Amino acid sequence: MNDEQRRAPYDICPRPEPIDVPAQTPLAPPIYPAAVYQCADTDEAERLLAGSEAGYVYSREGHPNGQMLAEKCRQLHGAERAVVCSSGMAALSAAVLALVEAGDHVVASSQLYGRNLQLLTSELGRMGVRSTVVDTCDVTATAQAIDDKTRLIVAETISNPLLRVADVAALARHAHARTALLLIDNTFAGPTVCRPIEHGADLVLESLTKIMNGHSDVLLGVLCGSAAHWQRVHTAVAVWGLSPSPFDCWLATRGIGTLALRAERAGENAQQVAQFLVTRGEVEAVHYPGLIDHVDHELARRQFQRGFGSVVTFTLRGGRAAADAFIRAAKQIPFCPSLGDLSTTLTHPESTSHRTVSPLVREGLGIRGGTIRLSVGIESIEAIREALAEGLSAL
Numbered sequence: 270m271n272d273e274q275r276r277a278p279y280d281i282c283p284r285p286e287p288i289d290v291p292a293q294t295p296l297a298p299p300i301y302p303a304a305v306y307q308c309a310d311t312d313e314a315e316r317l318l319a320g321s322e323a324g325y326v327y328s329r330e331g332h333p334n335g336q337m338l339a340e341k342c343r344q345l346h347g348a349e350r351a352v353v354c355s356s357g358m359a360a361l362s363a364a365v366l367a368l369v370e371a372g373d374h375v376v377a378s379s380q381l382y383g384r385n386l387q388l389l390t391s392e393l394g395r396m397g398v399r400s401t402v403v404d405t406c407d408v409t410a411t412a413q414a415i416d417d418k419t420r421l422i423v424a425e426t427i428s429n430p431l432l433r434v435a436d437v438a439a440l441a442r443h444a445h446a447r448t449a450l451l452l453i454d455n456t457f458a459g460p461t462v463c464r465p466i467e468h469g470a471d472l473v474l475e476s477l478t479k480i481m482n483g484h485s486d487v488l489l490g491v492l493c494g495s496a497a498h499w500q501r502v503h504t505a506v507a508v509w510g511l512s513p514s515p516f517d518c519w520l521a522t523r524g525i526g527t528l529a530l531r532a533e534r535a536g537e538n539a540q541q542v543a544q545f546l547v548t549r550g551e552v553e554a555v556h557y558p559g560l561i562d563h564v565d566h567e568l569a570r571r572q573f574q575r576g577f578g579s580v581v582t583f584t585l586r587g588g589r590a591a592a593d594a595f596i597r598a599a600k601q602i603p604f605c606p607s608l609g610d611l612s613t614t615l616t617h618p619e620s621t622s623h624r625t626v627s628p629l630v631r632e633g634l635g636i637r638g639g640t641i642r643l644s645v646g647i648e649s650i651e652a653i654r655e656a657l658a659e660g661l662s663a664l
């Protein structure tokens with residue numbers, strides 16, 4: 270028996286010896302789940318940790334799958350820099366933690382995603398940051414809300430659930446006139462529909478959880494922006510622990526590969542769904558920026574490069590009871606409070622995203638008991654129309 274045979278299994282380090290990987294490049298990107306990387310010597314460790322040499326040491330500071338995905342997002346948005354975070358909320362946290370401090374002021378759109386609004390108002394309030402909530406579709410009111418301490422203005426390209434469109438160029442002009450930065454949450458549009466940086470936004474955020482990944486199997490976010498702010502952003506992600514998992518990044522890199530095709534098909538379907546719903550007597554109102562009578566249609570045509578997005582909101586006659594009957598009968602359309610999946614899904618803002626908003630404010634936003642938000646998928650248009658007709662037949 271030689272030495273190797275004599276050693277008990279637990280004497281052998283469980284980590285396999287590295288093997289020489291052949292030089293061919295795999296077509297699919299590898300996954301690097303390593304939490305930590307080996308340093309050749311002390312000098313290399315210092316250089317890597319100081320960032321003077323490119324490479325990886327500890328995956329909270331960065332890893333290949335995060336970098337690959339960030340690079341894809343950076344290109345899609347035509348940005349100088351991009352960083353992927355563990356969720357859309359983490360991406361907003363990264364922006365705020367990097368760029369805002371006690372004594373500063375932020376302006377938040379009244380139509381932001383609820384958790385974004387909570388972060389920018391009550392959470393930042395606890396840290397000594399003042400906030401003003403304003404309808405950012407009213408550019409004059411937004412300009413009046415900016416003061417000498419305003420550091421950040423946050424709006425959504427397409428808002429939830431009534432799909433109002435922000436005039437990014439006008440908001441950017443007002444922000445820059447007062448040395449504030451404009452951050453646009455582009456989640457409802459995605460970069461195939463709108464690239465806010467081209468219209469003057471300083472920072473753009475996407476919840477990659479939605480159409481960017483498109484398969485409802487990861488929670489991720491990305492923040493894109495200019496090099497000028499990036500050292501602080503990188504520090505915020507690493508220090509506050511906002512980094513994503515390599516496996517999630519690998520999945521989303523795969524999802525983004527089909528983004529253009531999925532977004533085009535879902536957008537075409539959404540346009541047809543909106544036109545179909547307009548013809549139905551059970552429906553009181555249809556909101557979709559691609560409809561010529563949508564209040565922001567002309568702005569959307571100017572600002573969007575392809576299509577009008579894949580979300581359609583409509584209000585049924587008959588209030589909450591009608592919404593319940595529709596949801597029960599539309600068996601082919603899952604009720605999921607999210608968006609951007611391959612398949613068509615629906616949600617009910619009054620009982621989900623806006624349940625904590627007062628009835629008066631909800632009414633002001635145009636959200637009623639009968640309001641349904643549809644995230645249109647990539648099925649055939651005939652299948653989607655049939656699924657909707659099945660729901661409407663219960664009314």
Ligand code: PLP
Nearest residue numbers: 356357358382454456476478489
């Ligand atoms: N922004 C918008 C418009 C959203 O709808 C959401 C989530 O629904 C977020 C940001 C937050 O993203 P995540 O759920 O990935 O944290």
